[in-house]
Amino acid sequence: TQLLEQSPQFLSIQEGENLTVYCNSSSVFSSLQWYRQEPGEGPVLLVTVVTGGEVKKLKRLTFQFGDARKDSSLHITAAQPGDTGLYLCAGPPYNQGGKLIFGQGTELSVKP
Amino acid sequence: GAVVSQHPSRVICKSGTSVKIECRSLDFQATTMFWYRQFPKQSLMLMATSNEGSKATYEQGVEKDKFLINHASLTLSTLTVTSAHPEDSSFYICSAKTPGGTDTQYFGPGTRLTVL
Numbered sequence A: 001t002q003l004l005e006q007s008p009q010f011l012s013i014q015e016g017e018n019l020t021v022y023c024n025s026s027s028v029f030s031s032l033q034w035y036r037q038e039p040g041e042g043p044v045l046l047v048t049v050v051t052g053g054e055v056k057k058l059k060r061l062t063f064q065f066g067d068a069r070k071d072s073s074l075h076i077t078a079a080q081p082g083d084t085g086l087y088l089c090a091g092p093p094y095n096q097g098g099k100l101i102f103g104q105g106t107e108l109s110v111k112p
Numbered sequence B: 001g002a003v004v005s006q007h008p009s010r011v012i013c014k015s016g017t018s019v020k021i022e023c024r025s026l027d028f029q030a031t032t033m034f035w036y037r038q039f040p041k042q043s044l045m046l047m048a049t050s051n052e053g054s055k056a057t058y059e060q061g062v063e064k065d066k067f068l069i070n071h072a073s074l075t076l077s078t079l080t081v082t083s084a085h086p087e088d089s090s091f092y093i094c095s096a097k098t099p100g101g102t103d104t105q106y107f108g109p110g111t112r113l114t115v116l
Helices: none
Strands: A005-007 A010-014 A019-024 A032-037 A044-049 A055-058 A061-065 A071-076 A085-091 A106-111 B004-007 B010-013 B019-025 B032-038 B044-051 B067-073 B076-081 B090-097 B105-107 B111-115
Touching: A010 A019, A019 A085, A019 A106, A032 A071, A044 A055, A044 A061, A044 B105, A071 A085, B004 B090, B010 B019, B019 B032, B019 B090, B019 B111, B032 B067, B032 B076, B044 B067, B076 B090
Parallel strands: A010 A106, B010 B111
Antiparallel strands: A005 A019, A019 A071, A032 A044, A032 A085, A055 A061, A061 A071, A085 A106, B004 B019, B019 B076, B032 B044, B032 B090, B067 B076, B090 B105, B090 B111
């Protein structure tokens, strides 16, 4: 079974702190996506990483794809209450018809 | 671009009735759409892959006769929950892949189903 292990599953921090969310697998992924979801809404795409070692930045968010394309991380600098939400990593394993496997999700709460 | 809509956003029905949920790609054609189910505080669970013009592919453990999927056009897929029971209450989300061979999926806003 190909799995994406996401950690931590819950994170409660103060405004201004930094944090990192990890997404790991023993399998190779052709790409990895990061989504953010708010209660009662669908996931919203933040970024897609495709190349091993790739780093993408989206304002205070930095995404990295591992060299071997088996892991990824999301780093948030100076978190704000508006960053609160469920963060999901997802990826299509090789030769699986493009369907996505999701990590367990990270519930982030940023307190003012 | 890459906007996906779902209708209805919320539905309450009586046990034993059927409920249809629509998923539309608004500004692109989607040959493949996906249906997910999500329980509170949990991640998304893929139910089935919907292919335009052919039968859906269901994940292990998902009853195809209970969750009927129809992908009649390049912009519309429907999920019908037949003979709904309270345990079918959940948040159902669809997604669509944009043309061009990328693996990125764009998600609809979800449908909250409550079966009384």
